[in-house]
Amino acid sequence: xxxxxxxxxxxxxxxxxxxxxxxxxxxxxxxxxxxxxxxxxxxxxxxxxxxxxxxxxxxxxxxxxxxxxxxxxxxxxxxxxxxxxxxxxxxxxxxxxxxxxxxxxxxxxxxxxxxxxxxxxxxxxxxxxxxxxxxxxxxxxxxxxxxxxxxxxxxxxxxxxxxxxxxxxxxxxxxxxxxxxxxxxxxxxxxxxxxxxxxxxxxxxxxxxxxxxxxxxxxxxxxxxxxxxxxxxxxxxxxxxxxxxxxxxxxxxxxxxxxxxxxxxxxxxxxxxxxxxxxxxxxxxxxxxxxxxxxxxxxxxxxxxxxxxxxxxxxxxxxxxxxxxxxxxxxxxxxxxxxxxxxxxxxxxxxxxxxxxxxx
Numbered sequence: 360x361x362x363x364x365x366x367x368x369x370x371x372x373x374x375x376x377x378x379x380x381x382x383x384x385x386x387x388x389x390x391x392x393x394x395x396x397x398x399x400x401x402x403x404x405x406x407x408x409x410x411x412x413x414x415x416x417x418x419x420x421x422x423x424x425x426x427x428x429x430x431x432x433x434x435x436x437x438x439x440x441x442x443x444x445x446x447x448x449x450x451x452x453x454x455x456x457x458x459x460x461x462x463x464x465x466x467x468x469x470x471x472x473x474x475x476x477x478x479x480x481x482x483x484x485x486x487x488x489x490x491x492x493x494x495x496x497x498x499x500x501x502x503x504x505x506x507x508x509x510x511x512x513x514x515x516x517x518x519x520x521x522x523x524x525x526x527x528x529x530x531x532x533x534x535x536x537x538x539x540x541x542x543x544x545x546x547x548x549x550x551x552x553x554x555x556x557x558x559x560x561x562x563x564x565x566x567x568x569x570x571x572x573x574x575x576x577x578x579x580x581x582x583x584x585x586x587x588x589x590x591x592x593x594x595x596x597x598x599x600x601x602x603x604x605x606x607x608x609x610x611x612x613x614x615x616x617x618x619x620x621x622x623x624x625x626x627x628x629x630x631x632x633x634x635x636x637x638x639x640x641x642x643x644x645x646x647x648x649x650x651x652x653x654x655x656x657x658x659x660x661x662x663x664x665x666x667x668x669x670x671x672x673x674x675x676x677x678x679x680x681x682x683x684x685x686x687x688x689x690x691x692x693x694x695x696x697x698x699x700x701x702x703x704x705x706x707x708x709x710x711x712x713x714x715x716x717x718x719x
Contacts, residue, residue, distance in 0.1 A: 382705040386693035387658055390638040390684065397568075397630040397672065403559035405579065405611075407620040409525050409551040415441060416518040418542045421534055426547070428532050432523045438547060439534075441519040450512045457505035464502050467495040527551040555611045555618050557589065559626055560604040569594065571631045575609060579624040588612045589626065639677040644690040645670060655684055656691040656698050658706060663691065665700040 419441030426438050471491045477483035531548040534540055557577060561569075575589040588611075595606040609626055611618065618624075645668075646654050653670050656663045671679030684690070689706075691698065698704070 382661065382703040383663070383698060384694055384707050385656075385658065385663070385691045385698070385704045386707050387689035388641050388644065388692045389689050390640045390680070390686070391677070392638055392686070399561070399565060399628040399630070400625060401559040401561065401628070402623065402625045403557050405618055405620050405622050405624050406556045406558055407527070407550045407552070408554050408556055408610075409527065409549075410530075410620070411524065411549050412545040413438070413521060413524070413547045413549055414543050414545050415439065415521050415540055416542075417441070417515065418540065419519055421536050421538050421540060421546075424532070424534070424536055426529050426532075428529050430529045432527065432529065432549070434523055434526045436523045437520050438523055438529075439521040441521075441540075443516060443519045446512070446516045446519055450509070450516055453505070453509040453512045457502070457509050460498070460501040460505040464495070464498040467491065467498040471495050521546065523549060525549070525551055550620055552618075552620070555620060556592065557609040557611065557624055557626055559607050559609065561594075561607045561628075563603045563605060565628075565630075566594075566596070566605060568630050569607075573629045573631050576627045576629070577609065577611060577624055578627070579618055579622060581619060581622045581624075637671060637679040637681060638684050638686065639679055640684070640690050641677050641692050642673065643692040644695065645678050646695060655680065656695045657685065657688040658691060658704055659688055661704055661706070663695075663698045663700065663702045663704045665698075 421439060422442040423440040424438075425440065426432060426436075432438065471488070474483050474488040474491050478485060478488055527549045529547055530550045532546070533548075534544075534546045540546060569591065572591060575591065577587040577589045579585065579587065589609040590612055592608045592610040594608070597605065640655060644655050646656075648654065652667060654665050654667050656665055658664075666683050666685070668683035669681045671681045673679065691704070693707075694704075
């Protein structure tokens with residue numbers, strides 16, 4: 360009986376040893392030695408590129424409000440109408456004055472033509488012809504003056520209608536129908552929805568690094584899942600003495616996504632680092648231990664070797680390994696969760712094999 364138990368234990372131990380020596384399927388990647396881009400994440404608020412307090416170009420009584428707070432308007436759309444009764448009466452007078460001046464001009468033109476015919480027959484004194492020509496010139500000047508007065512009054516009448524100088528949304532309304540508004544009094548606030556700007560305060564030590572700025576990624580708190588691209592529109596090279604920072608204005612490049620001015624957003628600035636190099640591995644190659652340390656498996660002669668490493672910066676390109684990782688050795692990026700130091704491995708070379716290896 361004891362012999363049978365010992366035999367069973369020996370068989371199980373042999374099976375465990377064979378299982379331990381079985382080659383584990385893994386997928387590897389060769390570390391890259393390069394300068395990893397540096398990231399800077401900043402928070403700010405979205406602002407409109409155009410935000411104007413609109414006022415009427417003339418004084419008058421509000422007769423009609425064509426929009427209200429929240430209305431979306433297009434450029435040139437009428438927003439507010441003042442009472443135009445007096446302006447229209449004045450325009451009618453100017454038109455009548457122009458008609459009278461044109462009648463006088465026509466009469467003076469007729470008299471000049473008559474005198475020119477008579478003087479050819481030596482039946483009219485030349486001095487009288489000169490007087491009639493002077494009277495014609497005076498009549499023509501009166502017509503021009505009347506035309507200018509009429510055009511001025513037409514402009515005054517047009518100024519009784521307030522139109523949108525750009526497309527946007529009405530943020531506030533400060534007046535109502537029946538209210539008298541003076542010249543320059545704000546009546547509406549118009550805010551453009553596109554393009555939007557993001558103002559962020561950049562630490563002073565990054566001012567010269569803006570020359571190596573590679574790209575900007577913006578994430579709005581209104582749409583957490585959307586990652587938007589942006590461009591550096593302007594910088595204000597005047598630092599804040601209290602915060603030791605300077606203003607950078609970013610322009611959101613994605614115009615097809617609706618955002619709201621005044622909402623919060625964050626910007627991630629990616630800088631190129633040409634002055635430093637490190638071994639960069641994919642994020643999946645790095646294993647975190649319960650004690651807070653990190654390790655990476657490499658493969659040499661189909662044997663997995665664990666290396667305790669010190670990671671550095673990380674971004675979408677990978678993770679910097681500052682120390683502990685030998686060069687020119689591939690690192691395990693798939694199947695490293697259950698690997699042991701010194702375990703034989705089988706390197707997979709295609710996606711299908713990797714899928715089968717993970718299932719095993």
